[in-house]
Structure formats: C-alpha cells, structure tokens
Amino acid sequence: MTDTENKSEAPAKTRTPKQISDSTIHRLSRYLRLLGALEADSVKTISSKELASIKRLTPAQVRKDLSFFGSFGTRGLGYPVSELKVKIAGILGLDKRWRLAIIGVGNIGSALVGHKEFPERGFDIRLVFDNDQRKIGSKHKGLLVSDIKNLKEELLAHEIEIVALAVPASVAQEITDIVVSAGVRGILTFAPIHLNTPENVFVRREDMTMELEYLTFALSINAVKSPNDLGLS
Amino acid sequence: MTDTENKSEAPAKTRTPKQISDSTIHRLSRYLRLLGALEADSVKTISSKELASIKRLTPAQVRKDLSFFGSFGTRGLGYPVSELKVKIAGILGLDKRWRLAIIGVGNIGSALVGHKEFPERGFDIRLVFDNDQRKIGSKHKGLLVSDIKNLKEELLAHEIEIVALAVPASVAQEITDIVVSAGVRGILTFAPIHLNTPENVFVRREDMTMELEYLTFALSINAVKSPNDLGLS
DNA sequence: TGCAGCATGTGAACTCTTTCACTAACTATA
DNA sequence: TATAGTTAGTGAAAGAGTTCACATGCTGCA
Structure with a gap:
C-alpha cells in the first residue's frame, strides 16, 4: 500500500450532520431580544459587527450562528432587522404560541x-x-x-x-x-x-x-479566569 | 549539559494554565450535592464510575474534573465521600457563609x-x-x-x-x-x-x-423531523 | 455603467473540552 | 508476602466550538 495517507483522507468531509450547539441556540434568543428592541427604535438594518459589539461577541460568531440556518443578510449592507427577527423567531419555534x-x-x-x-x-x-x-x-x-x-x-x-x-x-x-x-x-x-x-x-x-456557587468559586479564586465571559453561559 | 531538560527549544510543556471551564465548575456543584446525599446515606466511598453513572457522565470526566484541583481518591478504592465533599466545598469557596x-x-x-x-x-x-x-x-x-x-x-x-x-x-x-x-x-x-x-x-x-426558547427550538425541530432538514434549505 | 467600499458567508485554523487508553497504586485475600 | 482485582490519575487523541481570513457580491455614488 503506497498511499497510507489515504485512509486518513476519508474525514475530508468533516461535515457533521449539522448539529447545532446549545450556545448557538442561546445566542439566537439573545439576538432575537435585541432585534425586538432595535425594531422598536425603527432601526432598519444591522451589521454583524454592531450586533456583536452590543452582545460582546465577535462578528464572526454572529455570522456563523446565523449561517447554520441560512443566508439572511445582504453583503455590503448587513441584516434587515425586522426580517431577521421573524426568521430567528421561526427558527426558535416562536411563530406560534x-x-x-x-x-x-x-x-x-x-x-x-x-x-x-x-x-x-x-x-x-x-x-x-x-x-x-x-x-x-x-x-x-x-x-x-x-x-x-x-x-x-x-x-x-x-x-x-x-x-x-x-x-x-x-x-x-x-x-x-x-x-x-x-x-x-x-x-x-x-x-x-x-x-x-x-x-x-x-x-x-x-x-x-x-450559579451562586459559580460566583463563590470565582470570588474565592480571586484570580480572574476569563475576563470576558462574564454573564455568558 | 543535560540533553532534554535544558531547553527553550522544546515548545514545551503544554502549560496547563489552570483555566477551569464553566462546565467543570457546574459539575463540581452537582458532585457536591450528590456527595451530600451519599453522606446522609452513610456511604463511605464512591468510585468515579458510580459518581458518573448517577450524573449521566463518563468516569473519565469525573476524574478529570477533580484532577484539576488535586488527587482526592485512592486507587483501587475510589473517593472518600465525606472528605471529597469537604474538598469540593472548599474549591467552590463554600467553606464560609x-x-x-x-x-x-x-x-x-x-x-x-x-x-x-x-x-x-x-x-x-x-x-x-x-x-x-x-x-x-x-x-x-x-x-x-x-x-x-x-x-x-x-x-x-x-x-x-x-x-x-x-x-x-x-x-x-x-x-x-x-x-x-x-x-x-x-x-x-x-x-x-x-x-x-x-x-x-x-x-x-x-x-x-x-431556556424555554431552547425547548421550543428543540420541540419544533423534532416535530419536523425530516432527515436532513434542520432549518431552511 | 463602472468603481470603491463594505459586510456577508464560509472553509480552514485554532482553541477548548471531552473521551480514550494506559500506568501506577491501592485493597483484599490467601 | 504474593497475587488478583480494582480504580485513580493523566498524557494523548478525538471531538466541539470559536475565530480567522478572504473571496464573493451587494450598495451607493459619480
């Protein structure tokens, strides 16, 4: 067998059957809430960068989260607030009571x-x-x-x-x-x-x-473990 | 000169920067609760396997979690319930009110x-x-x-x-x-x-x-359980 | 219409977490 | 004391999740 390398080539298609993580779902909830507020303020469009900065995330994270479910934005412009809100609500199953x-x-x-x-x-x-x-x-x-x-x-x-x-x-x-x-x-x-x-x-x-015990752990350590994940789950 | 000891050339020991994850802390809380119940039942010793099965985790997970903070068990036997409880409480900062x-x-x-x-x-x-x-x-x-x-x-x-x-x-x-x-x-x-x-x-x-929205997401997906379909096409 | 500027969408790289697999070490028993 | 059986502790592998980086493609303007 000359091509021993080949056997490890199979995983080239690492495409997992799209397993959506807990974190992604939670973030969708948070985006949704923000979009509601933005809509109330008559904001028409928002970029992943803006969305991210408000939520203390990276723009890439926002885009990746959304990309699991489709393409909702417009290049050069951003995401249409009202439309995205409806889409996320749909994803989360909130298009019904x-x-x-x-x-x-x-x-x-x-x-x-x-x-x-x-x-x-x-x-x-x-x-x-x-x-x-x-x-x-x-x-x-x-x-x-x-x-x-x-x-x-x-x-x-x-x-x-x-x-x-x-x-x-x-x-x-x-x-x-x-x-x-x-x-x-x-x-x-x-x-x-x-x-x-x-x-x-x-x-x-x-x-x-x-959650309280998480706080007591953090406070006792006194050494900050991860400055930026405060409040995230 | 000694050979291997002495060098900065080796990219070196993967410094475990003692970064403890959220999940680990949360699991410690759960172990702690279980240990309280076990102690009340006069259980003296528990293995990582038993601990794991009750919590639906793997034994390796349990051992790894604990290993971040020290060696609390006895090989061949397991962990001493009361002692481990005190240790975990200490780790979580619960040795005070x-x-x-x-x-x-x-x-x-x-x-x-x-x-x-x-x-x-x-x-x-x-x-x-x-x-x-x-x-x-x-x-x-x-x-x-x-x-x-x-x-x-x-x-x-x-x-x-x-x-x-x-x-x-x-x-x-x-x-x-x-x-x-x-x-x-x-x-x-x-x-x-x-x-x-x-x-x-x-x-x-x-x-x-x-959390409710997580549930609605899960319930909606599942309701439309078509094989490849997670969201929009 | 063409061009400049932006922001999305996405494979790939990277980092973090979990699981594996094995060794070391203890208990129990004879 | 020797031996069989069990289990902790732990590097390494595997698996997830996040970030990077860039090509693609849209908008807005002249």
Missing part, C-alpha cells in the same frame, strides 16, 4: 405564574397545579390552582406542550413521569436533580444555587 | 427571599431592597424591606458580597453600577440584558425565557 403548565405554587412556582414576560414572549400559562388543599380551587394571580391528582388528565385535556416544574426534588421524578405520560415533551425544571426521561423529551434545568 | 442581598421584591425577588435552599447551602440573605413605598419598611417573609435609595450605604454597612438582581431590565444597569460601587463583586441577575461591569466583577445570568 405555546401552552404551558406550572406545577407547584411555592416560592418559585408562584413567581412563574406572575411572570409577565411569559405571555409577552409567546408562552401562555394554561394550568397551575399544587398538592396543597388550601391552594387548590383558589385563584393564584388570576389562575385557578388545580389538584395535582388530576395532573395527567388536565395536561392531556388542555394539550399542554411544556411544563415548568417547581416542586421539591423529592417528588420531581415522580411528577416528571406523569408529565411525560401525558405527552409533554418539554420540561423546564427548578429541581436540582437529574430527571430521567425518554429520549424524545427535552429537559432544561434552572439552578440558581449552581 | 456568604452575605447576600436581594434587590427587587417582585415575583422573582419574592421567590428568592423565601427560597429555603439558600440558607441551607451557605447563603445568608441579609438585605432586601425595593423601590415601592408600600413594601419598604414592611416585613417580607421575615425580612425587612429596605429603600433602594439607601442601596449603596446599606450594602457597604452589611458588607454584602453577592447580590441577586431581580429588577426590571430598564433599571438593571443603573442599579448594577451602584452595586458595583459598593464593592460587590458577584451578581446573579434575572434581567435579560447584558450588564456592563468592571473585569473583576462576576455576573451570572438566570434567564428562564431563554
């Missing part, structure tokens, strides 16, 4: 129910659950609290698509199983534990303590 | 004030601020709400180290500036905007909408 349920009306669940940003950004809270008899049946910030005993039935009846889980860690898995059995495929959980779910169910965890 | 202030007692701030996990994990909420006269002076979940007008003075007086910012995005930067001027170097913010801070101030952002 989503039906949400909040499970658990403790401190966090309560905050979620009252969170005004949700409806503003396309998320309609349709159901609120708790297991506390004193709460069940009463209105909480305008929403009737349902008995968690009827969780599955109600989720199905209201065709809930995404659930925010704000219950104690001790019951989180148990409730997750019910939620999944009701066909819900998106879960935003605040319980600091790993949730077991089928592969086609997506879970995102919001963990404030973890 | 931290003084926290919550700014903004709306939906989210209110949840934070009542969040029982904070004191349990070493974070003492010392101050709570708001700008609403109806709230100022009253007790909110056992804590007196201070006037945000006195923000700087109070932060200094109580030697607050970390602030949780739960205020509208429109005033977040302004308040951040004050917080920073009071010597606070750790900020956990819930406002969905970039905060400008000096380099020695650490900011972590908690953004529920962003």
